Amino acid sequence: MTQQIIEQKNVVLEVRDLYKHFFLHTIDSRCVKALNGVSLSVAAGEHVALAGTSGAGKSSLLKSIYRTYKPTNGSVLLRLDPETNVDLVSLTDAELATLRGTKIGYVSQFLRAQPRRSPFDIVMQAGIQRGMDRQTAKDAAAHSLQRLNLDEVLWDVSASMLSGGEKQRVNLAAGTISPPQVLLLDEPVSALDPANRESALELIGTLTSQGVAVLAVFHDIEAMRRLASRIIVLRNGQVDFQGSPTEALSNLEGVAR
């Protein structure tokens, strides 16, 4: 197999002709086509927002990049350093596991934390996983939870006791502590009230200045307008349009109305 190379210098994530088809063997072997040849790239320090109607393939794309879904075809190139890139699709499971959390992160809409673990512990462990020493991780976890206004009395209770919005903030704190070079965000603020949403969006906004490449799905146009440097509109599992927020959103509003 020939080694695929990311051509553009500052691009850290490049998706090439990615397909994801689900074969539902339990339901008359039906085939559901979620992605039909998506190509896109995200540069370091760039925030790319994915837009499109529900079912357009936004979440499927994020999950296929992270390999929670196993892509049917295509490649996902991740730059590890200036000289090296790997195709996530062709790595073995054990190889991929070494990159998760450290080089590529995924913040879902829901906290998928292990049961009976405290918010503070979850966030701190995420920091340790990315190479922080224990004390630094502790400080950073405290800072991060404070920043997202998580009440201190909740820091050491079981995370499963938290409300939806609280869980979401824990999730975001864990995902953004010493952030990996590529961060996938799947509706990270969907359950937050306006005040908390504001501080969460502010936090996400600082990621790009740290050189993180962000690929995000938001359900509200306001967040996209504010954070995205570029918007990619998906339709039927394909890239329908991409451009600056102003261009893309006027295009999108045309579709939506």
Add this chain to the structure above:
Amino acid sequence: MKPVTAPDWVLKVENLGKVFGNLSTHGIANTGPEVGTSKDSVSGAIVAAWDVSFEVAAGEALGVVGESGSGKSTVMRCIAGDQVATSGAVKIRTTRNEQLDIFSLSAAERRQLRVNKIAVVYQDPAEGLEMNVTAGGNIASPLTAAGWRNFSEIRGRASELLNRTEVPLNRMDDAVKSFSGGMRQRVQLAKAIANRPPIVLFDEPTTGLDASVAAGVLDLIRGLLEEYGLAAVVVSHDFSVIEMLTTRCIVMNHGRVVESALTDQLLEDPHHPYSQKLVSAARA
């Protein structure tokens, strides 16, 4: 050099097979998931496991899932040496450059492996423990097998282990048969880690326990995996156990591995028809 390399394996299973009875000429082709049976219709032999391969690294837990009769426990027992495999190899890495093929060892050497290299935690504590012996005595047995002779040192280590697995020390001199199910399981865990083996096999470690007791035992196992950096194999039909403890999984059906995947991928995007059925049943 490859840009990304997985950590070196500590336990490697290669094309492991276990057949009960005599296989007929086409016995392998006539069994398995496609045929829908493990039984060789000609000779009546049972192909409990066939062509099973996987690797586990230190600090990593691999899940083995499948319904009862799929061959999960057979694979476990072959690795542990409780059963003699029909074919294949099980290798363990003892040092950086040294590997052992456990089927080439004598029975005595294999027993020695069980003392300090591979420990097993069984679903039924009666399999892993002497029920008439005290908790302390049960833990002393792997220690004496490893050469510990000083009574107070053994007792000291036993109480340290019981403390770690949260068994009240005032029960140390009671026979294990007087313990509750959850506490028996904790004694089994203490015994399993007594000599700090690099590999621990968990065979349905929480099945049959009350939900609250199972949760405590699971938390303890998770803590031990992290603290000791164990290479672990977790056999379970319970996806919540698999999700909590493992990063990768294999799915077994009629003695064969039908799918191997990252745990989150198996739960969200199972590929094999059998895995899809299994996951949808568990998630309904």
